[in-house]
Amino acid sequence: MDQPTEIHREPGVCIPWQEKLKELPEIRGDADLCRRVWEDVDSLAYTYIWHCLLSF
Amino acid sequence: MATDLEQRYDQRLTRYVTALRNEKADCVPIRPFLAEFCAKYTGYTAQEVTHDFTKAFDAVLRTATDFDFDAMVGNMVYVWTGLTQAIGLEYYAIPGIDVEPDTGFQYREPSEERAYMKPEEYDALIEDPTGFLLNVWLPRVSRDVVPIGAPSTFRSNLSFLKGGMAMMQYFAGFGTQAQRMRTECGMPGAIAGILKAPFDILADKLRGFLGLTMDLFERPDKVRAACEALMPHLTHVALSGADPAKQVPITIWMHRGCTPFISPAQFDGLYWATLKPIIEEIWSRGHQVLFYAEGNWDRHLPAFAELPEASIIYHVDMGDILEAHRVLGHKFCISGGMPNFLLSYGTPDQVRERCKALIERVGRDGGYVMDASAIVQNDARVENVRAMVEATREYGTY
Numbered sequence: 277m278d279q280p281t282e283i284h285r286e287p288g289v290c291i292p293w294q295e296k297l298k299e300l301p302e303i304r305g306d307a308d309l310c311r312r313v314w315e316d317v318d319s320l321a322y323t324y325i326w327h328c329l330l331s332f
Numbered sequence: 333m334a335t336d337l338e339q340r341y342d343q344r345l346t347r348y349v350t351a352l353r354n355e356k357a358d359c360v361p362i363r364p365f366l367a368e369f370c371a372k373y374t375g376y377t378a379q380e381v382t383h384d385f386t387k388a389f390d391a392v393l394r395t396a397t398d399f400d401f402d403a404m405v406g407n408m409v410y411v412w413t414g415l416t417q418a419i420g421l422e423y424y425a426i427p428g429i430d431v432e433p434d435t436g437f438q439y440r441e442p443s444e445e446r447a448y449m450k451p452e453e454y455d456a457l458i459e460d461p462t463g464f465l466l467n468v469w470l471p472r473v474s475r476d477v478v479p480i481g482a483p484s485t486f487r488s489n490l491s492f493l494k495g496g497m498a499m500m501q502y503f504a505g506f507g508t509q510a511q512r513m514r515t516e517c518g519m520p521g522a523i524a525g526i527l528k529a530p531f532d533i534l535a536d537k538l539r540g541f542l543g544l545t546m547d548l549f550e551r552p553d554k555v556r557a558a559c560e561a562l563m564p565h566l567t568h569v570a571l572s573g574a575d576p577a578k579q580v581p582i583t584i585w586m587h588r589g590c591t592p593f594i595s596p597a598q599f600d601g602l603y604w605a606t607l608k609p610i611i612e613e614i615w616s617r618g619h620q621v622l623f624y625a626e627g628n629w630d631r632h633l634p635a636f637a638e639l640p641e642a643s644i645i646y647h648v649d650m651g652d653i654l655e656a657h658r659v660l661g662h663k664f665c666i667s668g669g670m671p672n673f674l675l676s677y678g679t680p681d682q683v684r685e686r687c688k689a690l691i692e693r694v695g696r697d698g699g700y701v702m703d704a705s706a707i708v709q710n711d712a713r714v715e716n717v718r719a720m721v722e723a724t725r726e727y728g729t730y
Contacts, residue, residue: 285460285463290466320496321496323569324495325465325466326462326465327499328419328421328470329537330528331526332419
């Protein structure tokens with residue numbers, strides 16, 4: 277279960293890449309690509325949460 | 333034809349943006365925020381445009397085709413209740429279900445005892461706003477989402493699945509709508525991006541207005557800290573939806589942060605102290621903010637005058653537009669001033685007279701956008717909206 281107070285979430289972020297990275301084996305390929313895609317999709321979840329509050 | 337529409341689009345956008353920058357265009361631009369009015373004009377019910385956003389988009393396109401506005405919103409009936417129903421949000425009364433099919437959707441604020449955030453939860457919000465919203469707030473505002481620790485349910489999982497996909501569908505639809513407004517109607521979009529003041533969002537969706545006013549006396553430091561914790565997130569959301577071309581403004585929908593809802597000291601020390609830095613940050617990124625000042629904010633005009641020149645557009649609802657023009661007009665564009673009651677209950681001649689007066693007294697030197705005082709719903713008479721357009725074109729040429 278999430279322990280929300282243990283993670284400092286910056287604006288635009290739900291699960292920071294650095295947190296996700298700890299779960300992964302050593303990245304053999306393009307680490308920056310992995311980070312970018314993770315953050316792009318993660319930001320969609322952030323958008324969902326905050327637009328529920330602000331827009332709907 | 334396409335070339336004509338593209339030229340019309342360019343002409344309208346230039347006219348609108350010039351006024352937004354507090355400069356003089358070729359004539360006074362017209363930018364009404366038309367919501368359920370578009371449904372009435374095109375023969376839809378409020379239920380149809382609220383619950384089926386494709387009908388809302390269609391209504392805007394058909395209205396944009398028939399009226400010589402300079403900018404419109406792709407869908408001002410912004411709350412798509414198909415989405416809110418998918419998430420299970422309990423605070424909307426949906427046309428055709430909870431209210432009559434031709435009544436606009438309603439926001440139902442819970443009682444103080446059932447506020448979506450409890451007074452002892454300020455620290456949790458301050459510590460992790462995003463986590464608090466997901467783990468605590470959403471399960472309370474949704475009939476379907478279960479709280480952390482409770483057994484997972486089919487409907488709880490579906491809330492996120494359906495809600496997420498529906499939100500993507502809806503937001504993507506706005507991109508298509510903007511393109512269709514441009515190519516089929518020559519009509520620019522009026523705004524991009526949403527902002528709310530930290531205090532307002534605490535009142536609207538978290539503590540409720542009654543609870544928050546008590547908190548201002550019982551735990552003012554917590555309220556201040558919560559507003560400060562929300563600031564970077566509200567700034568981020570506003571910028572993430574902003575116009576990449578930096579032409580049309582982000583809109584802040586200003587609710588109950590003005591006197592007499594709160595005291596002048598509370599406004600200065602809390603509301604404005606936690607909003608002004610957001611506006612300055614957004615302006616430093618090159619985006620204007622449209623202050624959609626719902627209600628009467630006249631007491632606070634000197635505070636708004638502190639902002640950098642051209643950083644905002646000030647929209648007048650119930651305030652004195654002449655006073656707003658006197659205090660702010662040398663720095664900012666002014667919009668609004670056409671009373672909604674006049675559009676609903678007045679005559680075309682009365683509307684024309686009001687347009688003439690607004691243009692002569694507020695718009696004479698540019699920096700003015702003709703608009704109703706508030707969002708136009710289906711009580712406005714079509715002939716009065718038409719009179720507003722015709723009179724602005726007749727009297728508003730520089």
